Amino acid sequence: MAAIIQVEDLKKFYQMGDVEVQALRGVDFTIHPGEFVAIMGPSGSGKSTLMNLLGCLDTPTSGRYLLDGVPVERLDKNQLAVARNRKIGFVFQQFNLLPRSTARENVELPLVYRGGISTEERQQRAAEALDSVGLGDRMDHHPRELSGGQQQRVAIARGLVTRPALLLADEPTGNLDSHASEEIMALFKNLNDQGITVVLVTHEPDIADHAERQLVIRDGQLASDIRKGQEEVAHAHS
Amino acid sequence: MLTADRKIAVPAENTPIRTEDEPVDIVLEEQGISLGESIRLAFTSLMANKLRTILTSLGVIIGVMAVIALLAIGKGSQDAIAASITANGSNMLTVRGGAANAGGARGQFGSGQTLTIQDAQAIADPNNVPAALLVSPESGGGGAQLVAGSQNLGARITGAQPSYQQIHNLSLADGEFVTDAEVTSIDNVVVLGANVAQTLYPGGSPVGQSLRIRGQTFRVVGVLNAQGGSGFGSTDDGVIVPISTAQRKLFGDRAITGGGGLLVSSIVVQARDANSINAALDQISTVLRDRHQLPANGTADDFSIINQQDILNTAVQSTKVLTLFLGAIAAISLLVGGIGIMNIMLVSVRERTREIGLRKALGAREKDILTQFLIEALSLSTAGGLIGCILGMLIAFGVNLSGIVQASVAPLSVVMSIGFAMAVGLFFGIEPARRAAALSPIVALRYD
Ligand SMILES: Nc1ncnc2c1ncn2[C@@H]1O[C@H](COP(=O)(O)OP(=O)(O)OP(=O)(O)O)[C@@H](O)[C@H]1O
Numbered sequence: 001m002a003a004i005i006q007v008e009d010l011k012k013f014y015q016m017g018d019v020e021v022q023a024l025r026g027v028d029f030t031i032h033p034g035e036f037v038a039i040m041g042p043s044g045s046g047k048s049t050l051m052n053l054l055g056c057l058d059t060p061t062s063g064r065y066l067l068d069g070v071p072v073e074r075l076d077k078n079q080l081a082v083a084r085n086r087k088i089g090f091v092f093q094q095f096n097l098l099p100r101s102t103a104r105e106n107v108e109l110p111l112v113y114r115g116g117i118s119t120e121e122r123q124q125r126a127a128e129a130l131d132s133v134g135l136g137d138r139m140d141h142h143p144r145e146l147s148g149g150q151q152q153r154v155a156i157a158r159g160l161v162t163r164p165a166l167l168l169a170d171e172p173t174g175n176l177d178s179h180a181s182e183e184i185m186a187l188f189k190n191l192n193d194q195g196i197t198v199v200l201v202t203h204e205p206d207i208a209d210h211a212e213r214q215l216v217i218r219d220g221q222l223a224s225d226i227r228k229g230q231e232e233v234a235h236a237h238s
Numbered sequence: 239m240l241t242a243d244r245k246i247a248v249p250a251e252n253t254p255i256r257t258e259d260e261p262v263d264i265v266l267e268e269q270g271i272s273l274g275e276s277i278r279l280a281f282t283s284l285m286a287n288k289l290r291t292i293l294t295s296l297g298v299i300i301g302v303m304a305v306i307a308l309l310a311i312g313k314g315s316q317d318a319i320a321a322s323i324t325a326n327g328s329n330m331l332t333v334r335g336g337a338a339n340a341g342g343a344r345g346q347f348g349s350g351q352t353l354t355i356q357d358a359q360a361i362a363d364p365n366n367v368p369a370a371l372l373v374s375p376e377s378g379g380g381g382a383q384l385v386a387g388s389q390n391l392g393a394r395i396t397g398a399q400p401s402y403q404q405i406h407n408l409s410l411a412d413g414e415f416v417t418d419a420e421v422t423s424i425d426n427v428v429v430l431g432a433n434v435a436q437t438l439y440p441g442g443s444p445v446g447q448s449l450r451i452r453g454q455t456f457r458v459v460g461v462l463n464a465q466g467g468s469g470f471g472s473t474d475d476g477v478i479v480p481i482s483t484a485q486r487k488l489f490g491d492r493a494i495t496g497g498g499g500l501l502v503s504s505i506v507v508q509a510r511d512a513n514s515i516n517a518a519l520d521q522i523s524t525v526l527r528d529r530h531q532l533p534a535n536g537t538a539d540d541f542s543i544i545n546q547q548d549i550l551n552t553a554v555q556s557t558k559v560l561t562l563f564l565g566a567i568a569a570i571s572l573l574v575g576g577i578g579i580m581n582i583m584l585v586s587v588r589e590r591t592r593e594i595g596l597r598k599a600l601g602a603r604e605k606d607i608l609t610q611f612l613i614e615a616l617s618l619s620t621a622g623g624l625i626g627c628i629l630g631m632l633i634a635f636g637v638n639l640s641g642i643v644q645a646s647v648a649p650l651s652v653v654m655s656i657g658f659a660m661a662v663g664l665f666f667g668i669e670p671a672r673r674a675a676a677l678s679p680i681v682a683l684r685y686d
C-alpha cells in the first residue's frame with residue numbers, strides 16, 4: 001500500500017543569530033493510510049517542529065517529504081496552501097478558533113478557502129462535521145460559550161470538513177482535563193476506525209496508548225518506533 | 239455525547255496516488271475563494287469591530303466633508319461676487335477723469351478732474367461712438383444731510399440723467415425717476431434709496447413730500463426698490479437728483495471748471511453687446527483725446543476707461559484662487575485620513591496576525607489574504623467618502639439656509655473627492671495587506 005507520509009532524512013535547523021538550533025536532525029519514517037500514530041518525546045525534542053513540517057505549515061532545511069506521493073518540496077506557495085486545505089486536517093493545542101465567529105462559521109472556513117462550493121453545501125457540510133463530533137446542537141455558539149473539550153471538538157470538525165485523508169494533531173489534549181481528553185481520544189479512535197489516518201503528538205503515555213503505533217523523538221532524532229503488541233519496527237539513526 | 243457507532247461521512251475524498259514524474263499541479267489544481275466570498279469575509283471582519291471601523295473611517299469622512307463643503311462655499315462666494323458685479327449692468331465701461339495710474343478708480347472731485355457734461359454728450363452722439371447704447375454721466379458729490387420734518391439722515395447724493403436708471407437696472411417702488419425735463423430745468427427733485435425712504439418716512443409714502451438738502455427744498459418724486467448687496471454704489475443708502483441740479487445747486491463750487499464746463503465724476507457707458515466693448519473703448523478714447531486736444535502720440539490719456547468685464551475677471555480669478563486654496567487644505571486633511579487608514583490597517587494586521595496564520599494554515603493563499611485586507615481598506619475609505627460627501631452637502635445646505643452665501647456643490651468635486659478617498663484607501667491599504675499576506679503560517683500562528 002502506498003504511503004501517505006514518507007519522510008527521508010528530514011532536517012530542520014533554526015538560525016538564532018550566531019547559534020544554529022538543530023530542532024530536527026534527520027528523521028526517516030513511513031506512515032500508511034489508516035494508521036493511528038502517536039508521537040512522543042521530551043519537551044524540546046522537536047515534535048512540534050516535525051508536525052509543522054508534516055502539516056506543510058513550515059518548510060524543512062533539507063530532506064524529503066512525500067505527502068500522499070507528492071514531493072512537498074516541489075510545491076509552490078499556492079500549491080502548499082491547496083495541500084493544507086485538501087490533504088490535511090490540522091488540530092492545534094490552543095484550538096485556534098476565530099473568537100467572533102460561531103462554531104459553524106469556524107468549521108466552514110476551510111471550505112470557504114477551497115472555493116467552488118455553494119453556501120448551502122458549505123453550511124450543510126459544516127453541520128454534518130459538527131454533528132459527527134457531537135456538537136450538532138451548538139452550531140451557533142461562539143467559542144467563548146463552549147468548554148475547552150467542546151472547542152477542541154469544533155477544531156476537529158474544522159479539520160474534518162474538507163474530508164482529508166490525514167488528520168494531524170499537536171498535543172490536542174494538552175489544554176484539557178482527563179475526562180475531556182478521553183472524549184477527544186475516543187473521537188480520534190472513531191475517525192481512525194472510519195479510515196482516516198491520525199497522527200498526534202502527546203506527552204501522556206495513557207493518551208499515546210490509544211494509538212497502534214508510537215514514534216518517540218529524542219533530541220531531534222527518532223529514538224524508537226513501536227507498534228502495539230509488536231517489537232520495535234525500526235531504530236533511529238545513529 | 240459521542241456515540242461510538244455513529245458513522246460519519248468522512249472517508250477520504252480519494253486523491254489519486256501519483257507517480258513521481260506526474261506534474262504536481264494536476265494533483266493540486268487551484269480553485270480558491272471567489273470575490274463575493276472575499277467581500278463577505280472583509281465585511282464580517284469590519285462588522286466584528288465596529289468602533290475601530292468607524293474611527294478609521296472618520297479621517298476620510300472629515301476629509302471628504304471638508305473638501306465638498308469648502309469647495310461649495312468657495313464656488314458660492316465666487317458666484318456671489320460675479321453676480322454683484324454683473325448686477326451693475328453688463329457690457330459696461332466706466333470713464334473717469336485723471337490718468338489710469340493716478341487713482342482713476344477712486345477719483346472724486348479734485349485731483350485731475352477733466353470730464354465734463356459736454357464730454358458725455360459727445361460720447362452719447364452716435365456719430366462719435368456708434369458702439370454705445372446708453373450713456374450716463376454721473377456726478378457723485380459725496381454726502382449731505384437730509385432733513386424731513388423731525389427726521390434727519392446723512393446720505394450719499396448722486397447727480398444723474400434718466401439713462402442712469404436703465405444702466406443700473408433700477409426699479410421704482412413708488413413715483414418715477416428723474417426726467418429729461420427736470421434735468422433741463424434744473425429742478426429740485428429727488429429720488430430716494432429704499433433705506434433712506436424707510437428712515438425719513440417710516441410708515442407714510444414719501445412721494446410728493448418735501449425735504450431739505452443743504453438748505454434747499456427738494457420734492458420727492460420717486461422711491462427706489464431695495465437693490466440689496468453692497469457692491470459698487472448700492473443705491474439703497476443714497477439719493478438721486480438731476481445731474482444739472484447737483485452740479486449747479488449742490489456742488490456748484492466744485493463742479494464748474496474755469497472754462498465754464500460742468501464737471502462729472504464719471505461717465506458710465508453701456509456697449510451694444512459684449513462684442514462691441516472693445517470698439518466702444520476705442521471710440522470713446524478717440525473722442526475724448528480729440529476733445530481734450532491731446533497730441534496723437536506721446537501724451538498720456540487724462541482719463542481712464544474701466545472695463546466691467548476686467549473687474550469681473552479679476553474678482554472671479556481671485557476667488558478661484560481662494561477656492562483652490564481651501565480645496566488644497568481640505569485635500570491635505572483627506573490625505574491625513576488616508577494615513578489614518580494605513581495606521582489602523584497596520585495595527586489590525588498585527589492584532590490579527592494569529593488569525594492570518596490560522597487562515598493560511600486552513601488553506602488561504604497569499605492573494606486571498608491580500609484581497610480580504612484590500613477590500614477592507616477600500617470599503618472603509620469608500621464608505622467614509624460617501625458619508626463625508628453627504629455631510630459636506632448637509633453643511634453646504636446649512637450655509638444656504640443661513641443665507642451668507644449660496645453654496646453650490648459641484649458634481650465634479652463629489653466625484654473627485656470620493657474617487658480620491660478610494661484611491662487613498664487602496665494606496666494605503668496595499669502595504670498592510672501585502673505584509674499580512676506574506677507571513678508564513680507558522681510564524682503568524684506563533685505570533686503574540
Ligand atoms: N521558531 C523557532 N526558532 C528557533 N528555535 C526554535 C523554533 N521553534 C522551535 N525551536 C527550537 O527547536 C527545538 C524543538 O522545538 P519543538 O517546539 O519542536 O519541541 P517540542 O518537542 O514540540 O516541545 P514541547 O513538547 O515542549 O512542545 C527546541 O529547542 C526549540 O527551542
Ligand SMILES: [Mg+2]
Nearest residue numbers: 047048049170
Ligand atoms: Mg510542541
